[in-house]
Amino acid sequence: MNKTRIGIFGAGYIASVHADILGQDDRVELVGVADMVEANATRLATQVGNARTGTTLEELFRMDVDTVYITTPNTTHVEPVVAALGEGLNVFCEKPMATDLAGGERIREAALASTGVYNLGMNRRYAYTHDKLKSLIETGDLMPYSAQFKLNRGELLRPAWTADPSKTGGFLYETTIHQIDLLQYLFGSIATLRCAARSAISDAEFDDFSMLFTFESGVVATLSSSAHSGWSFPFERVEIYGRYATAATEELERVRYALDLDQTIHSEDYTHIPFAEKGGYVKEDRLFVDALVDGGTPPVGIDDAWALNLLLAAIYESARENKEIDFAQRVRAAIG
Known part of the structure; x- marks a missing residue:
């Protein structure tokens, strides 16, 4: 079975929560971590095993990922999400989708045009x-x-x-x-x-x-x-x-x-x-990977995210x- 190759962009606390969960899913391979602070990326990569590290989203893309977890601060979600969807990658983005209507509309348009799957992290x-x-x-x-x-x-x-x-x-x-x-x-x-x-x-x-x-x-x-x-x-x-x-x-x-x-x-x-x-973090990650593996509906897809x-x-x-x-x-x- 081909494993879902996941990269994580943003190496703070919530990234470590997802990394621990994904690391226990045999359908997943955590291949890379990127953070603007290189030491943060290195720390999380060490936690998950053999992941490569970088400081930019573009470096993460070059690690042959098919899915990106966006776990950066709230106001910094729009650009990396739009970029990843533009590459045809699957995206799991921590909440919120965006912090204004214009950002949300940009993500919605990118998701509708992309071959990738978009999901918003709403663990509660x-x-x-x-x-x-x-x-x-x-x-x-x-x-x-x-x-x-x-x-x-x-x-x-x-x-x-x-x-x-x-x-x-x-x-x-x-x-x-x-x-x-x-x-x-x-x-x-x-x-x-x-x-x-x-x-x-x-x-x-x-x-x-x-x-x-x-x-x-x-x-x-x-x-x-x-x-x-x-x-x-x-x-x-x-x-x-x-x-x-x-x-x-x-x-x-x-x-x-x-x-x-x-x-x-x-x-x-x-x-x-x-x-x-x-x-709820374990279940939301499992449901997201289920959707990628089985071609089903992600737990909180683009329509739910946009309505929120x-x-x-x-x-x-x-x-x-x-x-x-x-x-x-x-x-x-x-x-x-």
């Missing part, structure tokens, strides 16, 4: 907690009517770059992007949205968001995300309310649900499971202009 979809919620909804055991999402990011101090929009693209493009992505993943297409936001502790950008979403399915959901409230457990939570049923997550550690009125509460605890597995990019821009627009946005109409206009 496949976290054990959210996998359980998705399963309950898909089997009909839980029929959502409304939901509350919350993430108190804690602070913008550690690491310091999380307070720098020139690196993150804005607060919502960091961890909160996962909760925003889960909205449509769990409940389907968004009809309308409204966001109120302010700068509580940051001089650079909004850092406190309260959002309201309606869905074409009839579900109504709220999402609250802040950067100033500390790390009190559970700082990440999803609560879903159905017909005489509830389900709630506690970070990536536990999910509790009751599906009827008899007060029986089912609880699943994932505390003992390694982070990369319970956090549109949604993030619309939330910021609502916050800046203090208005409700007809998101369904916005999507139709963008497609047309």
